[in-house]
Amino acid sequence: MKQVMEFEKPIVNLKEKIAELKNFTKDSEIDLSEEISTLEKRLSVLEDDIYGNLKPWQRVQMARHQDRPTTLDYIEKLFRNFIEFHGDRLFGDDEAIVAGIAYYKDRPVTVIGHQRGKDTKENIRRNFGMPHPEGYRKALRHMKQAEKFNRPIICFIDTKGAYPGKAAEERGQSEAIARNLMEMAGLKVPIICIVIGEGGSGGALALGVGDHIHMLENSTYSVISPEGAAALLWKDSGLAQKAAETMKITSYDLKQLKVIDNIIPEPKGGAHRDLEQQADYMDHVIEQSLSMLKEYTPEELLEKRWEKYKQIGDFTTL
Amino acid sequence: MLKDLFGKRKKYATIPNHQAKTDVPEGLMQKCDGCHKIFYRKEMKKNLNVCPNCGHHHPLLAWDRIECLFDMESFQEWDKDLITSNPLQFPGYDEKMEKDRLKTGLNEGVITGKGFIDGQPAAVAVMDSSFRMGSMGSVIGEKIARAIENAREESLPFIIFAASGGARMQEGVLSLMQMTKTSIAIKRFSDAGGLMISVMTHPTTGGVSASFASLGDYNFAEPGALIGFAGRRIIEQTIREKLPDDFQTAEFQLKHGQLDKVVHRQEMKTLFITLLDMHKEGGEIS
Numbered sequence: 001m002k003q004v005m006e007f008e009k010p011i012v013n014l015k016e017k018i019a020e021l022k023n024f025t026k027d028s029e030i031d032l033s034e035e036i037s038t039l040e041k042r043l044s045v046l047e048d049d050i051y052g053n054l055k056p057w058q059r060v061q062m063a064r065h066q067d068r069p070t071t072l073d074y075i076e077k078l079f080r081n082f083i084e085f086h087g088d089r090l091f092g093d094d095e096a097i098v099a100g101i102a103y104y105k106d107r108p109v110t111v112i113g114h115q116r117g118k119d120t121k122e123n124i125r126r127n128f129g130m131p132h133p134e135g136y137r138k139a140l141r142h143m144k145q146a147e148k149f150n151r152p153i154i155c156f157i158d159t160k161g162a163y164p165g166k167a168a169e170e171r172g173q174s175e176a177i178a179r180n181l182m183e184m185a186g187l188k189v190p191i192i193c194i195v196i197g198e199g200g201s202g203g204a205l206a207l208g209v210g211d212h213i214h215m216l217e218n219s220t221y222s223v224i225s226p227e228g229a230a231a232l233l234w235k236d237s238g239l240a241q242k243a244a245e246t247m248k249i250t251s252y253d254l255k256q257l258k259v260i261d262n263i264i265p266e267p268k269g270g271a272h273r274d275l276e277q278q279a280d281y282m283d284h285v286i287e288q289s290l291s292m293l294k295e296y297t298p299e300e301l302l303e304k305r306w307e308k309y310k311q312i313g314d315f316t317t318l
Numbered sequence: 319m320l321k322d323l324f325g326k327r328k329k330y331a332t333i334p335n336h337q338a339k340t341d342v343p344e345g346l347m348q349k350c351d352g353c354h355k356i357f358y359r360k361e362m363k364k365n366l367n368v369c370p371n372c373g374h375h376h377p378l379l380a381w382d383r384i385e386c387l388f389d390m391e392s393f394q395e396w397d398k399d400l401i402t403s404n405p406l407q408f409p410g411y412d413e414k415m416e417k418d419r420l421k422t423g424l425n426e427g428v429i430t431g432k433g434f435i436d437g438q439p440a441a442v443a444v445m446d447s448s449f450r451m452g453s454m455g456s457v458i459g460e461k462i463a464r465a466i467e468n469a470r471e472e473s474l475p476f477i478i479f480a481a482s483g484g485a486r487m488q489e490g491v492l493s494l495m496q497m498t499k500t501s502i503a504i505k506r507f508s509d510a511g512g513l514m515i516s517v518m519t520h521p522t523t524g525g526v527s528a529s530f531a532s533l534g535d536y537n538f539a540e541p542g543a544l545i546g547f548a549g550r551r552i553i554e555q556t557i558r559e560k561l562p563d564d565f566q567t568a569e570f571q572l573k574h575g576q577l578d579k580v581v582h583r584q585e586m587k588t589l590f591i592t593l594l595d596m597h598k599e600g601g602e603i604s
């Protein structure tokens with residue numbers, strides 16, 4: 001049973017009613033097919049209406065949904081022979097980030113992503129997908145290796161943010177993030193980033209410097225969580241819903257702000273409703289990105305990367 | 319009592335703007351944030367806002383820093399007129415900016431430009447925490463990135479004084495992306511052989527600490543400066559533990575290997591002069 005979000009309750013209720021009727025007709029002589037068909041039509045309209053017009057706050061709930069597919073789910077669907085490699089060679093292994101190599105179609109690629117847990121136990125092991133510096137340094141180690149062996153890099157972004165902890169600060173959380181931003185800028189292989197859930201601040205960005213930035217339709221990308229923004233701006237974390245709207249954090253907002261290149265559609269009701277379908281949509285996009293990016297020389301790649309980020313931001317003159 | 323007289327006042331009155339600052343007698347005295355002793359403001363200023371008694375480093379306005387660093391009248395400012403366009407149409411943002419423009423005489427929280435330090439040319443970006451806490455939005459990112467690009471094109475060393483509470487909330491994800499913009503500029507500058515010196519002043523936190531401030535060839539900090547990624551309160555709430563008093567100070571960061579050196583404000587210029595000179599010829603092996 002999938003966790004039901006408040007706004008989709010009317011859909012779930014209607015679905016239950018239809019199931020009930022279908023069940024009833026199974027063991028009775030009464031023909032309810034007409035009623036059922038009417039209700040199914042109504043359901044389809046209702047679904048389009050609700051899922052087709054998601055408010056920013058509803059998308060936040062989608063992005064945080066406990067059943068939302070994670071990096072490893074997509075890796076399994078999209079790649080072959082994924083081999084995970086561990087450790088940053090400096091301090092430890094951070095399981096909030098997974099990294100390794102795999103085949104995409106027939107070519108080896110480096111795959112890196114934030115990794116949340118599926119349950120409490122796994123979440124504790126993976127620190128709820130919130131990395132420490134060693135996670136970012138492991139990621140960078142793999143990126144450098146990708147460059148050495150001329151493999152494209154595919155990053156999945158899905159984190160509430162870099163972990164705000166004591167040890168993380170002591171080991172240089174700031175430096176680890178900053179270093180990744182700077183080094184990713186110079187990697188001479190194509191980098192494709194896909195925001196699959198929450199793209200939380202610098203902790204997301206540290207895997208997010210690339211040539212093509214894609215975002216699942218219901219994922220979010222922001223400088224701070226809506227709750228954090230509300231607390232900071234209006235001293236009331238209860239205004240998170242308002243903050244989600246004001247802060248412009250949905251895929252549509254980010255496309256408009258030119259922060260991302262492309263929105264990847266989600267199956268009706270969200271990625272967690274149909275992983276196969278979602279992976280299919282992503283497969284298409286990755287294929288397209290890779291074939292576009294392989295046309296560039298390393299120098300062109302870096303120049304274009306710079307051009308792209310140089311333009312982000314808006315200002316005027318006095 | 320003198321203490322009562324000053325107790326209600328802001329401990330550190332803001333100076334309206336660059337031009338006016340010398341002839342405004344407002345706040346003749348200043349209380350040290352470190353030892354709470356009271357000094358003539360003039361005396362404190364002569365000492366570069368470092369307490370003559372306890373050595374506490376008070377914030378220094380960007381223009382004051384430029385004035386004490388660069389040779390007389392050698393400083394040329396870049397991109398002075400860039401201001402925010404309020405890209406998210408964030409309610410109340412324009413008013414807040416206008417207020418700080420009037421309060422500080424600055425158009426944004428950073429001044430960029432070039433000049434000579436004891437005869438040696440250098441490009442610089444100096445952040446000013448009195449302007450919206452030095453929070454980084456599109457303009458700060460753009461000005462810093464342009465300054466670095468200018469330094470690359472003119473083969474100048476680049477010095478940055480960071481002072482920032484983090485991202486500018488009112489510009490949302492665009493402020494986040496300034497971390498990337500500035501970091502890529504530094505990569506290009508560094509690959510071209512440019513020398514970058516970063517000085518973290520109080521406070522250097524959040525997105526600024528997690529981007530350009532940490533990317534110098536040499537990373538310095540002023541004594542006592544607060545430096546870190548996440549805020550103390552958020553960390554305490556997360557780990558449910560009280561943090562030590564010296565947590566995230568410059569000295570703490572030095573101890574944990576995150577800084578090259580903690581440098582007293584009065585020794586900063588001398589250090590720069592030496593470093594600039596040592597990197598002048600691009601090094602030689604013989």
Ligand SMILES: [Zn+2]
Pocket residue numbers: 350351352353354355369370371372373374
């Ligand atoms: Zn003092």
